[in-house]
Ligand SMILES: Nc1ncnc2c1ncn2[C@@H]1O[C@H](COP(=O)(O)OP(=O)(O)OP(=O)(O)O)[C@@H](O)[C@H]1O
């Protein structure tokens with residue numbers, strides 16, 4: 001069974017239908033990318049998985065458990081978390097405090113939080129140099145690194161990444177994608193939402209394309225490329 | 238000079254009480270976006286707790302502790318019973334809920350206890366004054382300043398050093414993301430109410446020492462002042478609430494001390510006008526809440 005299984009997921013905001021009957025699965029060890037134009041419903045889908053927005057229909061299974069009715073905190077404890085779109089570090093907390101919060105989920109995590117933090121500093125040396133700096137004063141790229149490191153503090157088995165390259169300079173984007181590749185080597189399964197389809201398809205094992213809240217295409221990167229992603233994007237826009 | 242110093246200490250004492258009250262409102266507002274107008278009833282509850290404890294012969298210090306514990310428990314219970322069910326509703330719904338809670342408590346006090354004030358004796362050791370240099374300084378004033386300082390220090394340490402405190406600051410900046418880190422939303426909100434209850438209890442005691450009695454409406458005026466302090470300092474900012482409280486204290490004491498007798502009756506109107514002026518120049522409050530980075 002897949003690590004994450006989403007069936008007929010529907011999300012509504014009042015009259016707006018953001019996601020409709022979307023189905024998607026991610027197997028242990030995979031990197032799966034979810035592509036789509038602005039407003040296609042990608043963030044809504046991820047937020048619904050994490051219990052941040054209510055489902056109007058459908059089910060989400062993680063690791064064989066039905067989690068669609070669970071609270072966000074409980075889902076994090078099960079081993080899935082989301083690095084939200086736009087980074088959203090806690091600006092008036094220091095880098096170190098941001099990381100400490102990342103380990104808030106369980107006693108077990110809190111106990112080994114210090115070790116885990118050192119590991120994050122080894123993975124992101126730039127954060128170590130700035131550990132006492134307020135997160136709001138970091139550069140965009142550093143904030144994204146902090147946001148990812150903060151999520152990793154809860155030792156997720158599945159990490160949902162919402163547009164980690166958003167608004168970053170090309171060389172920083174490359175760094176972020178290097179990190180994603182290294183996370184896979186550490187055994188973290190990833191569901192990656194991206195606007196930058198080319199880069200995402202380079203690292204992904206499989207992909208889905210969302211248009212107006214529906215899954216309109218799925219398959220291996222090569223299949224998606226040959227199906228003509230641009231057309232799908234244009235059709236949806 | 239002596240007169241000035243004396244008034245300065247008075248302002249510090251009054252401002253400190255306002256600061257504690259404002260902080261109580263701000264701590265809840267920072268995580269929930271709610272101004273809890275039932276905060277004043279927590280003070281009143283402290284008053285009645287002390288009154289009845291003393292009636293049953295409980296030693297004075299223990300009675301004070303009972304009063305604070307009562308306010309704290311009531312604050313946590315209030316959240317659980319009244320605010321949790323409407324947590325995801327609009328801000329207006331929550332605000333109306335807080336008015337409802339305030340009114341219900343107020344009516345209960347009136348009907349179950351009495352509409353008339355109940356006197357609470359202030360121990361003799363507190364009613365006097367101590368001589369420092371050439372000044373006579375009220376023991377209660379000194380105590381207020383001391384208690385305020387200790388409370389602020391303890392709260393600061395809690396928010397800076399403990400994981401729960403850091404989680405509260407994180408939740409105040411971005412609640413949903415805090416939850417994505419596994420921060421327990423219910424725990425954070427309960428703690429915020431608990432802290433507001435402790436602060437209401439402490440401020441309630443200081444307020445009681447000034448007036449010597451408790452009645453159902455005791456909390457009304459202080460919560461209004463606390464609200465002004467919070468708005469002055471900037472909604473959502475804890476340090477702002479403290480600063481706002483002290484500013485309000487200084488304005489009020491300053492006007493009382495230096496206004497000519499003829500206009501003394503208008504001092505509340507004048508102090509509110511000053512508040513409006515401050516807000517005119519700093520509409521976001523003095524410590525403007527930093528815009529979240531999104
Ligand atoms: N909180 C909300 N309230 C109302 N409508 C919303 C809300 N969040 C999203 N929407 C709407 O739902 C639709 C899908 O939005 P969503 O953010 O999921 O898209 P997206 O694919 O993540 O877009 P982007 O690539 O720009 O991040 C959009 O039409 C958006 O306006």
Ligand SMILES: [Mg+2]
Pocket residue numbers: 042043044085162
């Ligand atoms: Mg999005």
